[in-house]
Each structure stands twice: as structure tokens, then as C-alpha cells.
Amino acid sequence: MNRKTARENAFLLLFESVSKSDETADEIFEKAINLRALETDDFVKKVFFGVCENKKIIDEVMEKCLVGWNKKRLSIVSVALIRLAIYEMMFVDDIPNKVSINEAIELSKKYDDEKAYSLVNGVLNAASDLIEKNEI
Secondary structure: OOOHHHHHHHHHHHHHHHHHOOOOOHHHHHHHHHHOOOOOOOHHHHHHHHHHHHEEEEEHHHHHOOOOOHHHHHHHHHHHHHHHHHHHHHHOOOOHHHHHHHHHHHHHHHHOOOOHHHHHHHHHHHHHHHHHHOOH
């Protein structure tokens, strides 16, 4: 599986984790594999469980970058995509921040409201600046 497909599959799992907050990450992962035959690899597992384990710090970064917005106003898709990209920028060294941002924007265009990608782009660019300046 290529990285783009793996990222999209990780996003789908993260989307489920936002919408099914009563289930554990392990339950969501197992159901996705067994009931939907979601294809996974090491990257999918690393990102999905990494976001789940680091959600508090990721959400703190997101909140700092939501100028004039509140996380509760964001779509579930946008929250999942922003978490995914911030995780990659903070914890995955072999992916440039611009790649994480661009991939999140492309997934936003595919899965979210037609105007959501610009908000995702703004939040992620602000997050990238904070991360690069070590202001987290």
C-alpha cells in the first residue's frame, strides 16, 4: 500500500474515533479490519494509535491555531484531518510538513464541505509554524 492510501485509511479510522467516542481505539481498529476489511499497514497503525495516544497535545496545538474558531464548530472530517496532519508534523520525521498539509487538504476536498479545505489549510499552516519554531 502506498503512503497516500495508508494516510487515507488512517484518516478513516480517525474519523470513526471522533464519531464513536464511546469505543476504544482498539475496538475501532478491530472492527474496521474485521467488518469492513480496511487495509492496514505499519503506517496506518502508527498514525491511528499515535493520534489517539497524543490527542491531548494535538488538540492543544489545534486550539492555538483556530483563530476565531472553536473546535466544536468544526466538522468531524476537519477535526480528524487536522489531528492526522498535526500528528505527522510533530511525530513523523520523514514527512515534510508541507506534504502533511497538502495531503490533508486533498482529503478535505474529497470528504468534507467544499469550503472546509481553506480552514484546514489555515490551521495546519499555523500549526506548522508553531512546530517549526518549537513554540508548543
